[in-house]
Amino acid sequence: MANGVIDLSIRPRERLSTGRVVLRVILAIAALLAVVGLAMLPGPAGAATQSVLIRMADTPAVYEPAKVTVKVGQGVEWVNTGKNVHSVTLVPDDAQNPRDAAEPKGAATFDSGFMAPGSKFSYTFSVPGTYHYFCVPHEKAGMVGVVVVKK
Template sequence: MKYCNILILSFCLFTLISCNTNDTETEQLSENDTVQYAVTIEMTDVTFEPDHVTIIEGETVRWINTSQVTHTVTADSGLAVDNSNVILPRGAEPINSGSLAPGEIFDYRFDVPGLYRYFCVPHEAAEMVGEVLVETQN
C-alpha cells in the first residue's frame, strides 16, 4: 500500500510539473509570435534614439529606457509645457507611458495614420522630443 501511494504521488507530481512547463512554453511562443516590433527606440540621458521613425499603421513601437534616469513617452498636450512638442493625428488618443525607470520598456501600437510628436515629461526643457510617422497600409 505504501509503495502504491508513493507511486501515485510521484505520477501526480510528474504530471503537474509537465503540464506547467508546457503551458509556460506555449504562452511564451504565443506572445513572441503575436507582437512584432517595427522599431525599438532607446531613451538615453536626454534623447530618443532614433528621434524620428516611420512605420505602417497597426505596427508596434518599443521604447527601452537605457539610461540611468526616469523617462516618459508622452503625447498629451495637457502634460506639455510647450504644446508644440505634441502632435496627434485626428482620431488618435493621447499617449502617456507613465514613469519608466532605468531598464523599463513601453510598447505602443499605432492604429491611426499620421504624425505623432511626443516628449519626455522630466526632460521636455532639454528638448527630449521624438516623432513617429505612421503611414497607411497599402
C-alpha cells in the same frame, strides 16, 4: 610549371567559347539576383511587421532615433537604456511647448508614466499621421520625438 607545383592553368579542352562564358556570367548574375530578391521578400511574419525600437538615453537626454516611420499596426517599443527616469508622453495638457504633443485627428493620446531605468513601453499606432511626443522630465532639455505612421 616546375615539378611538384599544381598546374592550375586551363587546359585547351576546358577553354570555353566567349559565348559560353557570357552565358555563364548571365546565369550567375540571374542566380544572385534571385537569391537577393528572395531575401528581400517579407515573410508571413516578416521584418516589416517587427516592432521599431527606440532607446531612451541620458546624456544628452534623447530618444534614439528621435524620429521613426512605421506602418499602421506596427508596434513601437521604447526602452529606457539610461540611468535616469524618462517617459513617453503625448498628453497636450502636460506639454510645456504645445508643439511637443500632437496627434492626428481621431487618434488617441498615450502616456507611459515615469519609466525606471531598464523598463519598456510599447504602443501600436492604428491611425496614420504624425505624432509628436515628449519626455516629461526632459522636454525642456529637448527630449522630444516624432513617430510618422503610414497606411
